[in-house]
Amino acid sequence: xxxxxxxxxxxxxxxxxxxxxxxxxxxxxxxxxxxxxxxxxxxxxxxxxxxxxxxxxxxxxxxxxxxxxxxxxxxxxxxxxxxxxxxxxxxxxxxxxxxxxxxxxxxxxxxxxxxxxxxxxxxxxxxxxxxxxxxxxxxxxxxxxxxxxxxxxxxxxxxxxxxxxxxxxxxxxxxxxxxxxxxxxxxxxxxxxxxxxxxxxxxxxxxxxxx
Amino acid sequence: xxxxxxxxxxxxxxxxxxxxxxxxxxxxxxxxxxxxxxxxxxxxxxxxxxxxxxxxxxxxxxxxxxxxxxxxxxxxxxxxxxxxxxxxxxxxxxxxxxxxxxxxxxxxxxxxxxxxxxxxxxxxxxxxxxxxxxxxxxxxxxxxxxxxxxxxxxxxxxxxxxxxxxxxxxxxxxxxxxxx
Numbered sequence: 062x063x064x065x066x067x068x069x070x071x072x073x074x075x076x077x078x079x080x081x082x083x084x085x086x087x088x089x090x091x092x093x094x095x096x097x098x099x100x101x102x103x104x105x106x107x108x109x110x111x112x113x114x115x116x117x118x119x120x121x122x123x124x125x126x127x128x129x130x131x132x133x134x135x136x137x138x139x140x141x142x143x144x145x146x147x148x149x150x151x152x153x154x155x156x157x158x159x160x161x162x163x164x165x166x167x168x169x170x171x172x173x174x175x176x177x178x179x180x181x182x183x184x185x186x187x188x189x190x191x192x193x194x195x196x197x198x199x200x201x202x203x204x205x206x207x208x209x210x211x212x213x214x215x216x217x218x219x220x221x222x223x224x225x226x227x228x229x230x231x232x233x234x235x236x237x238x239x240x241x242x243x244x245x246x247x248x249x250x251x252x253x254x255x256x257x258x259x260x261x262x263x264x265x266x267x268x269x270x271x272x
Numbered sequence: 273x274x275x276x277x278x279x280x281x282x283x284x285x286x287x288x289x290x291x292x293x294x295x296x297x298x299x300x301x302x303x304x305x306x307x308x309x310x311x312x313x314x315x316x317x318x319x320x321x322x323x324x325x326x327x328x329x330x331x332x333x334x335x336x337x338x339x340x341x342x343x344x345x346x347x348x349x350x351x352x353x354x355x356x357x358x359x360x361x362x363x364x365x366x367x368x369x370x371x372x373x374x375x376x377x378x379x380x381x382x383x384x385x386x387x388x389x390x391x392x393x394x395x396x397x398x399x400x401x402x403x404x405x406x407x408x409x410x411x412x413x414x415x416x417x418x419x420x421x422x423x424x425x426x427x428x429x430x431x432x433x434x435x436x437x438x439x440x441x442x443x444x445x446x447x448x449x450x451x452x
Contacts, residue, residue, distance in 0.1 A: 074429075075422035078415050079356040083367060085422070090369035097448070100371065101441040104344055105433050108390070110356065111349030112397035113416045119306035120313060123323050127301050130327050131294060140338040140375065152369040181367075205423070 066226035068092055068099045070106075072207075077106035082184035084251040087156060088207045088227065091249055094150035095225045149211070153249060156186070161247075164188060173197060184253040191215065191240040191248070204254030206230045208238075213246035215239060279303065281347035282391050289337035300347070301330050308355045315359055315417040325362060329354045341375060343382030343443040346394035352416075359418065380450050386443060393436050400431050 068089060075081040076089045093100045144151055147160035156178045157163050166174040172192040180186050191197055193213065207229055214223040217236040222228050230236060240246035284300050287293035305326050312322040332354050333340075340350050360368050376382065401409055408430050415425050 069422075070427050071422045071425040074415060074425050075420070077356075078418055078420075079360050079368065080415070080418040080420065081422060083369065087369040090371045093371035097374075097441065097444045100374070101437050101444060103371075104349075104440045105437040107353055108346065108349045108393065108397060108436055109401075109412065109429065109431060109433070110352040110416045111346050111394050112401050113413055114304075114307050114311050114352045114355065115346075115348040115394055116398040116401060117307045117314070118310045120310040120319070120322070122305050122309060122326065126305065126323065126327060127298060130301065130330055131298065133331060134294070134297070134334050137289075137292065137337055138335055144372070146372075151372040156369070 062095070062223075062225050064096050064098070064225040066220070066222060066228060067096065068102075068227060069229055070102070072229070073099065073103050074106045074109075077103055077110055082251075082253055083180040084178075084184035084186035085205075085207060085253065087152060087178070087180060087186050088209050088249055088251045090152040091150050092209050092225070092227050094152060153211075156180070157188075166190060171195060184251060186249065186251040189246075189248045189250055191238070191246040193240055193245050194242045196237055196239045203232060204252060205232075206250060206252040206254075209249045211247045211249060213244040214241040215246050215248070216241065280388070280391070282342045282388055285333075285337070285340055285347045285350070286342065286387075288334060289340055297330075297334055300333065304333075304347070304351050305330050308351060311352075311355055311417075312359060314413075317359075317362070321362070325355075325358050329358050332358070339373070339375070341382070341443075342388075342390060343386040343446075344390065344440050346390040348394045349390065374444060374447055374451075376447065377450070382443065382446070386439075389439060393439075397431065397436070404430055 072081065072085065072089060076086055081089060089103075093103055147154060149157060149160055154160060157176075164176045166176050169175055172195055174190040176188045178186045178188065189197070191213075207227055208222070209227045210222050210224050212224065214221060215238040216222070217228075217238045219228070219234065219236065221241075279299070281300065281303070284293075284296040287296035288300065308329050309322045309326040312325050313319060317325065329351065333351060336354075340347075345353070357368060401412065404412070411420070411426065412429055412431075414420055
């Protein structure tokens with residue numbers, strides 16, 4: 062796997078600072094599980110956070126604070142055994158509640174399927190399944206959309222995206238992603254604009270989802 | 273005890289991790305707890321909440337010390353990540369998805385030469401931060417207090433981060449080699 066499309070510095074810095082939406086954080090954590098280049102950049106931004114704490118002013122702790130913490134120190138946690146990687150990297154498997162077989166897909170028409178993942182409001186994350194050779198209907202979006210490829214590949218007007226690649230699409234990109242022939246494409250996508258598509262909409266409208 | 277910039281925080285943290293050394297913990301507490309408290313108050317906590325959370329952060333530093341990797345993070349950085357996660361918990365609005373951990377096995381340890389690099393880098397980074405123009409420094413601090421969204425964060429920090437990234441990358445490569 063050669064990753065060509067990486068996370069941006071503002072996304073990594075916001076995640077390092079703990080100020081990225083949960084849905085975007087899920088894409089970032091999943092990509093970093095696959096990409097040591099972005100992991101190194103993330104840990105570099107965390108080092109900036111360390112310097113901010115290191116050079117911060119101090120506010121005196123309350124009297125007896127150290128003693129009360131010493132009194133509650135118990136045994137230290139043992140290092141957990143490494144988890145065996147399934148199809149999904151660990152952070153994504155946690156949100157799906159299992160591996161690929163545990164996904165509750167909903168049809169969107171033309172063989173395209175999606176599964177919305179439970180994240181806090183303000184941004185949303187979902188898995189997309191696009192049959193080989195199939196186009197996802199032309200869509201624009203408000204806000205930013207992150208798309209991480211987990212299987213197969215897709216192309217759009219801007220470039221080709223293979224396994225591990227993340228596309229950062231801003232408002233001005235109108236694109237028609239097409240899954241490459243040969244293998245069905247599975248992606249994790251997140252957007253910080255409200256999802257227009259709702260399960261309550263009439264089924265007729267389902268193929269015309271706007272993201 | 274100097275408590276100043278010359279204290280070897282990495283050795284104290286390793287004594288906590290490997291020997292359950294409570295005296296080393298007390299030294300780390302005296303230095304870092306007041307900084308964490310100040311950090312949390314800058315990030316919007318009132319004094320009582322910040323006191324309670326700073327205590328929790330320091331207790332976590334003890335309890336989860338197996339996650340401390342001196343080849344990749346300085347003690348200040350490790351403390352920052354715990355404080356950041358505590359701040360997110362406090363808001364109780366969202367979970368924080370975490371990447372898969374890449375850690376040394378029980379029988380493998382990073383090279384000693386790597387271990388003290390990260391603390392040195394934090395010192396140099398703090399100095400570089402102090403040298404930035406006031407406006408730029410304020411923006412970086414606001415980002416880490418959680419005041420800026422990703423679309424408000426500038427792509428360039430103005431800090432010399434290239435060597436730090438290269439060193440972490442090398443440390444990760446070495447870890448991957450040992451794991452396979």
